[in-house]
Amino acid sequence: MRKTRIAIVGAGLAATPHALALNELNDEVDVVGVVGRSPERLKQFASTHGFPVSESFDAVLNDQSVDAVLVLTPPNTHLELVQRAAAAGKHVLLEKPLDISMVRAERAVQACRDAGVKLGVVFQNRxxxxxxxxxxxxxxxxxxxxxxxxxxxxxxxxxxxxxxxxxxxxxxxxxxxxxxxxxxxxxxxxxxxxxxxxxxxxxxxxxxxxxxxxxxxxxxxxxxxxxxxxxxxxxxxxxxxxxxxxxxxxxxxxxxxxxxxxxxxxxxxxxxxxxxxxxxxxxxPMDFSHTAHRDLLKDFCAAIREDRAPLVTGDDAxxxxxxxxxxxxxxxxxx
The missing domain is CATH 3.30.360.10 (Dihydrodipicolinate Reductase; domain 2)
Structure with missing residues (x-):
């Protein structure tokens, strides 16, 4: 089975459970890079979890081997990141909420629909x-x-x-x-x-x-x-x-x-x-197990391989x- 190649965008509070989950899924997922706004926080996060640091978001989008991006940035940044990722043909797994308003949320979902890429949303409690x-x-x-x-x-x-x-x-x-x-x-x-x-x-x-x-x-x-x-x-x-x-x-x-x-x-x-x-x-706030994140990530990667919708879609969000x-x-x- 070919591993799904994922790049992480954002290394803040929400990133830790995803990192722990991805390392448990290393038999089916490769984290090919992490990008973020804070060099110090990015370096510490990547070092802690053993992930490589990518040069930039542009570098991730230009890398033809990257299958998907995991977007863990603040909500008001989501739309533009999703639009760029979708235009580059990358599947998107997006931390909740979709964005800060319905107008922006709908545009994010539409961008993935128009580009024919998967959009999953991090409602891990399912x-x-x-x-x-x-x-x-x-x-x-x-x-x-x-x-x-x-x-x-x-x-x-x-x-x-x-x-x-x-x-x-x-x-x-x-x-x-x-x-x-x-x-x-x-x-x-x-x-x-x-x-x-x-x-x-x-x-x-x-x-x-x-x-x-x-x-x-x-x-x-x-x-x-x-x-x-x-x-x-x-x-x-x-x-x-x-x-x-x-x-x-x-x-x-x-x-x-x-x-x-x-x-x-x-x-x-x-x-x-x-x-x-x-x-x-x-x-x-982060006092919880990463197990549900692991299972959500596993489902999202399977959705890419099997060309189906993930359990949690943009329309659900x-x-x-x-x-x-x-x-x-x-x-x-x-x-």
């Missing part, structure tokens, strides 16, 4: 064992038609997190808790419960944080299936708690808290599954970002 188990349960119809689907995410980020330049701003991140933290759980919600037909929402920046965007959001939803829904998301809940996804169906209720899944059936059965890995819900836009009511404000 690959967590408990989530996969819940997805299989839902797909099999074991829960029956859904009556309710909801997300409750009560995380904590200290003020020092938002004191980092650009954090929680519209110009760099495109938003706050919804775009940066809850987006993963919202992806799971829509993956399992489907499209949302109506939204009634409220957002706020609590006095616990000094930041531009929201650190609190709530919404009442109606899904196209007719099911009711609810979202609560915040980074102001000290010390942070595992996120909760709940599905109520005609045959039972499934409750996923972090990696702990419990399913209560009407006939008295109770199924339970526990994955002890964390999701970074407290003061340490657009659906979630469109829901976030409806909750925050910021349409057209970040062109």
């Amino acid at each position: 690959f967590r064992p408990a989530v996969q188990r819940l997805a299989a349960l839902t797909e099999s119809g074991a829960l029956g038609p859904l009556a309710y689907a909801g997300v409750d995410l009560r995380w904590w980020r200290p003020q020092s997190y938002y004191d980092e330049p650009g954090r929680g701003t519209y110009a760099r991140d495109g938003g706050g808790v919804l775009m940066t933290q809850a987006i993963h759980s919202l992806d799971i919600l829509m993956w399992l419960a489907g499209e949302v037909s109506s939204v009634v929402a409220a957002t706020a920046t609590t006095h616990l944080h000094s930041m531009e965007a929201e650190d609190f959001a709530s919404a009442a939803l109606t899904f196209e299936s007719g099911a009711a829904g609810q979202i609560l998301a915040t980074t102001a809940a000290f010390p942070g708690f595992p996120e909760r996804v709940e599905l109520i169906g005609a045959n039972g209720t499934a409750v996923l808290e972090g990696g702990h899944l419990r399913v209560f059936f009407h006939d008295g059965r109770v199924d339970e599954f526990n994955d002890p890995s964390s999701s970074g819900f407290g003061a340490k 657009l659906r979630v970002q469109r829901l976030i836009e409806r909750i925050t009511n910021r349409k057209g404000q970040c062109p």
